[in-house]
Amino acid sequence: MIKARVTVTLKNGVLDPQGKAIEGALDALGFSGVGSVRQGKVFDLELEGSDKAKAESDLNAMCEKLLANTVIEDYTVSVT
């Protein structure tokens, strides 16, 4: 069994209204000095087999086809 984590974040330059709102809320809670907040998604996956190279290439394909919208999002894959 291979465990993997996929992180999907908005591309640089894409406006993130939710991140901005979180930034405002942190400030309201008294956490001053937060320069900026960008929010994203995390997917934890369990994959059958033990071939990490194959898992990584499968995960990249999953990101391209479904997990990320590459028009606005970047993704990173980490296999443990």
Place this chain on the structure above:
Amino acid sequence: MKSAIIQLPGLNRDRDMIAALTRISGKAPITVWQTETELPDVDLVVIPGGFSYGDYLRCGAIAARMPVMQAVAEKARKGVLVMGVCNGFQVLLEMGLLPGALMRNASLKFVCREVKLEVTNANTAFTRSYAQGQIIRCPVAHHDGNYFADDEILKRIEGEGQVAFRYAEGTNPNGSVNDIAGIVSDSGNVLGMMPHPENLIEAAHGGDDGRALFAGLLGKAA
């Protein structure tokens, strides 16, 4: 003209769209369920609004990958008219049939109100019953209608006349770049728009500014 309408779990504007198509064309559209792999022989395919698959992952993302959407893409490639409204627009973008993406509204709020639209390009199959630059009323109801495209795509769609509708007179409800409310494909036969023209087609709706869109498509006089 024969039309078909796609039905998916979570879509809720399908009945409004069926009513609009039926009243204006005199013929009810054929309804097509998510599991179908082929579409009937029609001139127009409509993906209505709503919250397909609960808007999980991203709005329209799951719907775009259902079997029926491959059949829709096939129709689009063959030049059949395809129209997506609201969630239907999000689906068409997720399918890659239209360029760009729709993001959370800049205000972070769900907006349900009337806006003004400028007919930016009246020379499309969908807008030909309007005058170039005409301002029409249209309702919107969405949480994720904030159109985004990178500079390269924007330059292309603006240059090629692919922007069909723009929010006018300061009514942009969602922060869309260049006030974009609706776009057509480079081939011109696919339209995606956030506003709901099907909800303004008769006096009982408080106006009929949306009627001409369907009338033009369906070959009927507005």
